Amino acid sequence: MSDSNDPMAEIRASFFIECDELLEALQDGLEQLSEGADDPETINIVFRAVHSIKGGAGAFGLESLVRFAHSYETVLDEVRSGKLDADSEAQKVFYQAADHLSDLVRMSRDGEEIPANDGEDLIAALNALVGDLAQDDVEPEDFQPLGVAISLDLPAVDDAPATPVFLVDFKPGQELFATGNEPQMLLRNLCDLGQAEVTCHVADLPHLDQLAPETPYFHWTIRLEAAISEAEIRDVFEFVDGLCELTVTQENGAAPDNPDLPAPDAPVNDEADAAPPPEPAPAPVEPATAQAPKPDLELVPTTPKPASPADKTSPAKPSGPAGQKSVVRVDLERIERLVNLVGELVINQAMLAQSLDQAGLSPHSDAMNGLEEFQRLTRDIQDSVMMIRAQPVKSLFQRMSRIVREASAAVRKEVRFVTDGEATEVDKTVIERLADPLTHMIRNAVDHGLESTEDRTAAGKNPVGQVRLSAAHRSGRVIIEVADDGGGINRPRVLGIAKSKGLIPADATLSDGEIDNLLFLPGFSTASEVSDLSGRGVGMDVVKTSIQQLGGRITITSEKGKGTSFSISLPLTLAVLDGMVVNVAGETLVLPLNVVVETLSLGPDDVQMLRPGAHVVRVRGGFVPLYDLGVMLGYRAPRDSLEKAIVLLISLEDGTRAALVIDGIQDQRQVVIKGLDDSFYRAPGIAAATILGDGRIALILDPADVIAASGNFPQADLSIMERKVVND
């Protein structure tokens, strides 16, 4: 199909990108339909999405995709023409068909084998929607096998070894010019086929004063000697079929080369031997006979034709701006490169700042002012680069809506899926890597979160459960929340399971929050009977790990009888962080600046001991738990006295506050996040690393993880304290 492979591959790739967009538009349209939209443009959008997928798929020979899209499109066309009502039953099938279509697109893209009878059930369901309508339409479809064009050629070649001579009589009709056709072009094309003699008949030309400029007065007779079939001659006139009087006869007496051709031509053949060309009464070719030469179609014999083309004549659509934006497609690799370069720029700038500082320049000197401007610009570049990678979470949310549909059908619960903040933009990589954990969380919410319909009714709740997925930007991070309005976490049961599985000591006393967090422990699964839905050997611990790998955190809140909500908090960008650089026991560490509320120097009476190893610090009349970073990270033993120690007061998204003891504050600066790959041990509390201005490496802390990790090691904490007591 193409003479060079490369551009084709590129277009193919862009076709699949377009497919994703079209599938998204399809989902949107279906959602609007199910919300009761019945304006023609909505169904037009849905139709066009499927239609365009089919069109492109045909170009790449993706037959299964074409076949399914065609069935789908046919039904949508019935809706479009008002013959079929898109009731809730139909919408259900449309949703399933959309899901299946997106599967086919994915499989086609990945080059997966698609079974021959793929989607039969759905195609049957689609056909059932149109019922009798479809039957009528399907028949003409079978009726036009376009291999015909081939059979046309064969007899001509076999029966007429001598070069056939054709007589073509061509008389343009009135409308020929109105459609932009031009007899001269047609004659020229005809002449290209072989040896031609053209005679122009001018007898009808009126006097000049009676001449209407756009009326054809001439007609032509062409004697054509060429080793071709009659069909090929008719091909030339394909566009003007019905707009002219055309007869084609073969002079040197071969049998009619196409018995299938319409009757008018057949008798002409007998006369052709005897009679000279122009005389025979012109047999006007009626529009209906125009079907015979259809050269392009033999390319796609597998493409069934849409059943009811007449419906295409529905009135022109009202305008509906489809959110068109001018876009440039860029290879992701180039953007990655840019991101990396900007990262290097930030490091380089930090080094420059440090050397200028060491050179003892005045902060008001031109160099320092210039550096400040430089920093501002770097930050702008950084933001812009990050913007390139950002995408709305909408496509991700749409995928989840499908998960909800499938999951709720599997466990026979009625679920309403609500989304919020679809336009929130998140880094593309983050979106991609969120799909799996979110899928799992959504399945969990439907399967375990929501009660059965009976239980809901018994509890006086709406029998239709709700799962809400929302996204929002909050203080430099993205918050994604999955919330259900189910029965909440059954804490006694969770606690019991954790104890019976030996995940926690049998005598442990845990707060509600701590019990909820047990769900994230590896090897924990509450489902007493493993349903085929969420019991896939993937637990919430895997979800938590994937979120952490993205630099994010996940928290649970649950209220008995009201529901459970999982909140994922992610950094906006994966590459750069505003950090506070601190010293702890001779090590340099970086903390995200946005969690630091204030810094304190501890006075003699500020610290209170709750129990050994558990101190709190008094801040503005309240108490905040105190953690010694040096001890928690294993850098050193606890200090003898916390007096005069420097403390960072931090506040996390979930409202948790904590005071971290450090040795000194170095700086506040942007750092480039360098991920620690899997070959490193994943130490709790350490999120990533960075390279500082002086070229040294510093670890970046995740404060929430640090605090959570310390809670997991109360025993170790205690033993260190005890040793200290003994030493005293």
Next chain:
Amino acid sequence: MTLTVLAVDDSRTMRDMIRMCLVPAGFEVHLADDGVHGVEVLEGIDPDAIITDINMPRMDGFGFIDAVRKQDDHRATPILVLTTESAPELKQRARNAGATGWIVKPFDPEKLVKALTMVTG
């Protein structure tokens, strides 16, 4: 002489394919996303032929052909309709709207070029 072609299709894939077919064949190709855009693009150029899709947002192919034919300069400009359907009714409708001919999608690059040379000479 370079032939100038305006191609109107709402599918990026199709636009890319048309361009890929025609540019190597020596055509100067202008593209538009839908009928409304097509009319806008047409203002700045004088194409030797126009290719248009039928199913498009904002203004479909029929509306577009109509709008083009209303302009004196383009009363006789050849217009080819790109269609996945080859049903006679659709062709008749395209013709009534003033289309010169049609190309059935998916099209063969050679056929497209041939059809264009056929109508432009």
